[in-house]
Amino acid sequence: MQIKLLHVLFAGASAATLIPQGGARFNDACLPRLPSRIVARLGHQPSFLENLAFRDNGDLLVTQNHPKPQIYTIKQPWLKNARLTLLHEFQDTDGAAGVVQVAPDHFVVAAAKWNGFNPVPASATLQFIRLAKNGSVAETGFVGRYPELGLFNGLARLGDYQNSILAADSALGVIHKFSPLTGDHHVVVDVPELKATDPSAPVPIGVNGIKLHDSHLYWTNSNTASIFRLAITEDGLPAKSAKVELVSCVPDGLAIDDFAIDVRGNIWVAAVINNEGVVVRPDGSTVSAVGSAGEMTVASGTALAFGNTAADSHILYATTAGGLPAPVNGTVIEPGKVVAIDATAFLCLVCDVGRLAIGPLPRLDL
Numbered sequence: 075m076q077i078k079l080l081h082v083l084f085a086g087a088s089a090a091t092l093i094p095q096g097g098a099r100f101n102d103a104c105l106p107r108l109p110s111r112i113v114a115r116l117g118h119q120p121s122f123l124e125n126l127a128f129r130d131n132g133d134l135l136v137t138q139n140h141p142k143p144q145i146y147t148i149k150q151p152w153l154k155n156a157r158l159t160l161l162h163e164f165q166d167t168d169g170a171a172g173v174v175q176v177a178p179d180h181f182v183v184a185a186a187k188w189n190g191f192n193p194v195p196a197s198a199t200l201q202f203i204r205l206a207k208n209g210s211v212a213e214t215g216f217v218g219r220y221p222e223l224g225l226f227n228g229l230a231r232l233g234d235y236q237n238s239i240l241a242a243d244s245a246l247g248v249i250h251k252f253s254p255l256t257g258d259h260h261v262v263v264d265v266p267e268l269k270a271t272d273p274s275a276p277v278p279i280g281v282n283g284i285k286l287h288d289s290h291l292y293w294t295n296s297n298t299a300s301i302f303r304l305a306i307t308e309d310g311l312p313a314k315s316a317k318v319e320l321v322s323c324v325p326d327g328l329a330i331d332d333f334a335i336d337v338r339g340n341i342w343v344a345a346v347i348n349n350e351g352v353v354v355r356p357d358g359s360t361v362s363a364v365g366s367a368g369e370m371t372v373a374s375g376t377a378l379a380f381g382n383t384a385a386d387s388h389i390l391y392a393t394t395a396g397g398l399p400a401p402v403n404g405t406v407i408e409p410g411k412v413v414a415i416d417a418t419a420f421l422c423l424v425c426d427v428g429r430l431a432i433g434p435l436p437r438l439d440l
């Protein structure tokens with residue numbers, strides 16, 4: 075989600091009119107509120123953490139979109155006393171958004187310039203950061219500058235280090251395919267469901283987060299508050315005769331940002347203005363699992379991702395913007411943070427946990 079757009083959009087409106095109160099949208103009395111704890115919090119505010127990716131060893135990389143275009147790391151985020159440590163500040167840009175690992179310890183980040191609260195036209199760049207084995211910065215630079223393209227947001231890697239990534243263009247409402255090595259690119263998906271088609275909706279940008287799962291490209295459309303998917307080939311092109319499928323229309327009033335998909339096919343969505351993590355089940359029904367409008371737990375959650383090690387594969391990590399786009403209860407903000415949410419209870423409630431592919435679940439020390 076692009077902070078500054080939202081900030082402008084919601085700055086003049088009272089949170090009470092925008093944020094639905096209570097749980098009336100959801101009728102799942104038996105759903106547990108998932109336990110969570112703060113992994114690490116920035117020392118400055120306001121601050122807007124935007125997205126996250128993992129190293130193969132489970133360490134986190136976290137992008138910051140405001141106040142500076144930076145990337146942080148958290149070593150072993152499942153342990154207590156984890157810290158956000160600054161790795162790098164990107165050049166010739168104002169904010170860092172999507173981040174994806176394109177090869178071991180080689181990450182690509184989407185970045186753009188901002189004029190106050192508006193994205194500067196023709197400022198889209200993709201930049202990279204490579205790390206040494208010990209986690210220190212080995213090399214940084216530009217994949218490319220793309221003045222003819224819109225606003226890059228979510229990024230996803232095609233296949234297993236196949237040297238291609240997909241990039242959601244939130245302004246043009248298309249998916250580009252890039253070589254992170256040469257910067258070459260072309261449009262691979264251009265369908266109406268990627269675009270902002272509802273001028274009366276509170277969020278003006280279309281496609282936001284993208285994920286590859288089960289031979290499909292999934293995406294959130296923030297403008298139409300919908301989740302879609304499309305069968306794609308290994309090259310990232312729409313599969314022969316594939317049609318866009320509507321996965322879910324989320325309940326009215328949810329402003330959806332990035333998301334994660336679990337081993338059962340549930341989609342965990344950051345409802346950024348609502349301060350909630352919402353689960354969309356494979357049948358399209360939705361339920362709130364963590365946070366609420368008046369809570370700081372995931373205040374302005376921007377992105378979610380499950381841990382990638384045996385220690386934390388049941389832990390959902392969330393990045394937050396601390397209420398910056400829409401202060402909690404209209405006034406409360408805090409620094410951006412990373413939160414660990416223990417999803418075990420939800421996974422156990424909705425499925426036969428004995429058959430879970432991820433095996434016995436270690437407990438996070440919350």
Ligand SMILES: *[C@@H]1O[C@H](CO)[C@@H](O)[C@H](O)[C@H]1NC(C)=O
Pocket residue numbers: 206207208209210
């Ligand atoms: C990490 O590794 C790099 C490259 O191998 C080396 O230059 C650097 O000094 C190391 N840093 C630390 C803190 O060990």
Ligand SMILES: *[C@@H]1O[C@H](CO)[C@@H](O)[C@H](O)[C@H]1NC(C)=O
Pocket residue numbers: 368369370402403406
């Ligand atoms: C928001 O308001 C509610 C209702 O008064 C209150 O329970 C809650 O603690 C408030 N949240 C914050 C972060 O102050």
